[in-house]
Amino acid sequence: MKALIYRHKNTMENFGLELADVPEPELRDTDLLIELVAIGINPGDTQIRQNTEPEPGGYIILGYEFSGIVKKAGRHTKGFQAGDRVFGIGDFMRNGAYAEQMAVDYRNVNTFPSGSPFDHAAAVPLVTLTAWQSIFRVNGQLPEDVKNIMIVGAAGGVGSMALQLLKARSSVRIIATASRPESSAWCRKMGADEVINHHEEILPQLRAIGLEEVDMVFSVNGLKDSIRWVPEVIRPYGYFAIIDLQGAVDLGKLMQKSVTIFLEMVFTRSIYHYQSELPAKVLAELIELVKAGKISAPGTTIFRGLTVENMKEAHAMIENGNVIGKIVLMVAE
Amino acid sequence: MKALIYRHKNTMENFGLELADVPEPELRDTDLLIELVAIGINPGDTQIRQNTEPEPGGYIILGYEFSGIVKKAGRHTKGFQAGDRVFGIGDFMRNGAYAEQMAVDYRNVNTFPSGSPFDHAAAVPLVTLTAWQSIFRVNGQLPEDVKNIMIVGAAGGVGSMALQLLKARSSVRIIATASRPESSAWCRKMGADEVINHHEEILPQLRAIGLEEVDMVFSVNGLKDSIRWVPEVIRPYGYFAIIDLQGAVDLGKLMQKSVTIFLEMVFTRSIYHYQSELPAKVLAELIELVKAGKISAPGTTIFRGLTVENMKEAHAMIENGNVIGKIVLMVAE
Incomplete structure (x- = not known):
């Protein structure tokens, strides 16, 4: 063949x-x-x-x-x-x-x-399983104390499916990050309640939509950059799902907030x-x-x-x- | 004063x-x-x-x-x-x-x-809260799919309390690690079902008590050494609670097993x-x-x-x- x-x-x-x-x-x-x-x-x-x-x-x-x-x-x-x-x-x-x-x-x-x-x-299939297993991590569901979730780099395959799955299977408020007008529009179409730009300062954008922090972050793409600001926006005892890990990560700031990390590799x-x-x-x-x-x-x-x-x-x-x-x-x- | x-x-x-x-x-x-x-x-x-x-x-x-x-x-x-x-x-x-x-x-x-x-x-109080918040992490309980747990460096204050709390509040099988005869004996007294020596090869000792892997590991002390072997003994989609983190950790092997990490700092x-x-x-x-x-x-x-x-x-x-x-x-x- x-x-x-x-x-x-x-x-x-x-x-x-x-x-x-x-x-x-x-x-x-x-x-x-x-x-x-x-x-x-x-x-x-x-x-x-x-x-x-x-x-x-x-x-x-x-x-x-x-x-x-x-x-x-x-x-x-x-x-x-x-x-x-x-x-x-x-x-x-x-x-x-x-x-x-x-x-x-x-x-x-x-x-x-x-x-x-x-x-x-x-x-x-692959994006569904990846997203599912990253975020529906407690007996097939989101952790109970998650009322909002931020998906970093959400316009690609896994992000698009995560947005749709969250909309279909939960009632949490969904914040996507994207950087171009067309990817932002796509994220909204897939189910994001809010879209912010990960190439600009995050906290002012969060505050503009009435949030000081988020219960959960799902890093789909761009962890190398976002690892600098994600620990700032996760709440204490919050959740951080990661699929795009490369190399060692300094967990010190996440430790200070007693964060739970969901590592996910679909294989x-x-x-x-x-x-x-x-x-x-x-x-x-x-x-x-x-x-x-x-x-x-x-x-x-x-x-x-x-x-x-x-x-x-x-x-x-x-x-x-x-x-x-x-x-x-x-x-x- | x-x-x-x-x-x-x-x-x-x-x-x-x-x-x-x-x-x-x-x-x-x-x-x-x-x-x-x-x-x-x-x-x-x-x-x-x-x-x-x-x-x-x-x-x-x-x-x-x-x-x-x-x-x-x-x-x-x-x-x-x-x-x-x-x-x-x-x-x-x-x-x-x-x-x-x-x-x-x-x-x-x-x-x-x-x-x-x-x-x-x-x-x-401090050791109780530290142990509690590290391991009873899902609505105040262990994750449902944890049937056994290994506590690394268990003879100190937090380990001693973790052993007692697990015995009192769950029915999981508890494996402690210690290295000296007196600390091993202490761990058994505090509630460990098994004690293995973290200065010797871990897997043969686990196999000797009928286990190939464990559902959850709680690193109380000695992560700098144990990080080399812990990823080997945690099962896929297992749990790793950490209180003794210092510096960056390479999460690659934990990623391959899609492990959940509970970071905990009592403050x-x-x-x-x-x-x-x-x-x-x-x-x-x-x-x-x-x-x-x-x-x-x-x-x-x-x-x-x-x-x-x-x-x-x-x-x-x-x-x-x-x-x-x-x-x-x-x-x-």
């Missing part, structure tokens, strides 16, 4: 992805073999491309979010058969979805209604085989929210065709930090 | 504390004036002595845990009168309890039964005037637990007399890391 692979980690300059003929995925007993139709492109993909070297002589296929059609179901899978329209997340420890086919554990997958197009379905369950049944449950609730018209797929950029050129442009958009909503690539139509 | 003060921060070598005549504390409307009888000496005291410089020309009185007798009650206090036997915690932003008298907000104080001696009462409420009513409530429940015979005051070293020599010896014990239970100093008898 055709796949976009890389043999050595690379910066954007060299990029390093190539379209190659590779063997079909090997199926485990708990796997589905998926014929891919659409894939979501995420910041995690570009980070792995830059930082993770394949085994000597080997290669990596990126891509951890997809929609497609079940081609074959392993003998220990449950509830799937060939022909099912499915969407789901991949596994960081295995080959991914930048390919014509992919093998994936059935517990990371769910079917989706025939009314939903494949590009929408591919735009949601934790697949790496450690921990509560593997949860992703499918979250995707099932997501489908109900979509059916109820409470959530829509925030795919705003669609590429057509599994080519190096398309993928390079998608990665460049992410690394430039200018993505609004989600990037989806159609592998087939 | 007499007080132990310091005019410049100092290491143990110079120490820098002196016994001086200073003005009586000024009383705010929400303050009680306390005639001190006994005070607890804590690791926080020695850290402030080493790191916090007084205002130019000024001085600092350390000591944030005490028992004594109410001498005067400010007009906006509730429920106290002169002659009451009380115990409580001080306020990091104000002068402390290394003195004959002290002014303290009434919400940081509670009365204690006449059957309990002053030295016992002085040994518990957060007084610094930020946040939920100021909570300490008195916790102390009230503590008294009930003591009355019920479920918790005892872990004071094991008693000094008599507010002298530089006594205090220097107490601080040296703490800095040498050899304290079992709590150190109490009798200001009066």
